[in-house]
Amino acid sequence: MARITGKVCKLCRREGMKLFLKGQRCFSEKCGINRRDYPPGAHTRPRKTTDFYVQLREKQKAKRIYGVLERQFQRYFQAAVRQKGNTGENLLVLLERRLDNVVLNLGLSHSRFDARQMVTHGHVHVNGKRMDIPSYLVKPGDEISLSRKDKIRKRAAESVEMNRGQPVPGWLEATPTDLKGRVVALPKREDVAHPINEQLIIELCSR
Numbered sequence: 001m002a003r004i005t006g007k008v009c010k011l012c013r014r015e016g017m018k019l020f021l022k023g024q025r026c027f028s029e030k031c032g033i034n035r036r037d038y039p040p041g042a043h044t045r046p047r048k049t050t051d052f053y054v055q056l057r058e059k060q061k062a063k064r065i066y067g068v069l070e071r072q073f074q075r076y077f078q079a080a081v082r083q084k085g086n087t088g089e090n091l092l093v094l095l096e097r098r099l100d101n102v103v104l105n106l107g108l109s110h111s112r113f114d115a116r117q118m119v120t121h122g123h124v125h126v127n128g129k130r131m132d133i134p135s136y137l138v139k140p141g142d143e144i145s146l147s148r149k150d151k152i153r154k155r156a157a158e159s160v161e162m163n164r165g166q167p168v169p170g171w172l173e174a175t176p177t178d179l180k181g182r183v184v185a186l187p188k189r190e191d192v193a194h195p196i197n198e199q200l201i202i203e204l205c206s207r
Contacts (some may be wrong), residue, residue: 055204062196066095072135076200077205088198089189096169096187099124099174100134103110106174108156108182123147138183145180153179160202169193 020194063073078089099129100116103124109115118124122132127144138144146156160176168174169186 015200021193023047041135048146052204055200058197058200059204060096062092062194062198062201063192064127065196066098067116068095073161074205086189088202091181091201092189092192092196092198093187094137097137097139098134099126099131099136099138102138102172102181102183104108105169105172107160107176108145108146108179108181110159110162114159118146118152123149137166140183140185142183143180144182145178 028190059073063069070138076091076094077087080087083090100112103109103115104112109118119134120132120138122130123146124131125147126136126138127143128145130147142155146152156179160179164176168181169187169191171183171185171191172181173184174181187202
């Protein structure tokens with residue numbers, strides 16, 4: 001299964017902003033971008049900010065935030081084009097509906113990588129059925145719960161406590177005491193908290 005590997009702090013430094021790929025660690029002084037507020041690599045020079053470069057950086061930022069690679073991102077874009085409405089908003093809504101993203105937004109995991117691992121190992125259930133596909137697109141009415149294994153529930157409880165105070169998107173309904181949640185509606189553009197300019201992405205992918 002394709003996934004992003006390597007030191008994720010370098011990804012934040014490349015984009016010049018926090019992508020919150022390590023969960024609560026990104027809020028601490030240990031965050032890599034706090035210690036090295038410059039792009040990774042030796043002998044880095046200022047780049048010419050062409051239109052293509054700005055568009056590319058925006059696409060790379062979106063891919064890294066949601067943990068998808070190029071081929072999968074292109075599939076999301078093609079699906080967004082086929083849907084009615086604004087293509088950029090459709091793209092972000094599809095990415096938000098990923099199961100690993102929902103587990104993270106419900107506060108059941110420490111980070112996005114942790115959420116993805118929980119799903120791929122079969123610890124997340126959708127409507128009572130085991131689901132091991134991180135890219136599964138949730139729909140209104142879906143109930144997200146965890147397996148009954150003590151180790152998993154203990155880790156999820158720690159994540160809930162750690163993420164206490166973090167807002168849950170309005171299209172989700174969390175039940176922290178039972179370590180579960182429910183999808184109450186499809187997400188809208190205003191529900192996407194990440195600073196992504198989807199218009200730049202569409203301009204690049206439409207070339």
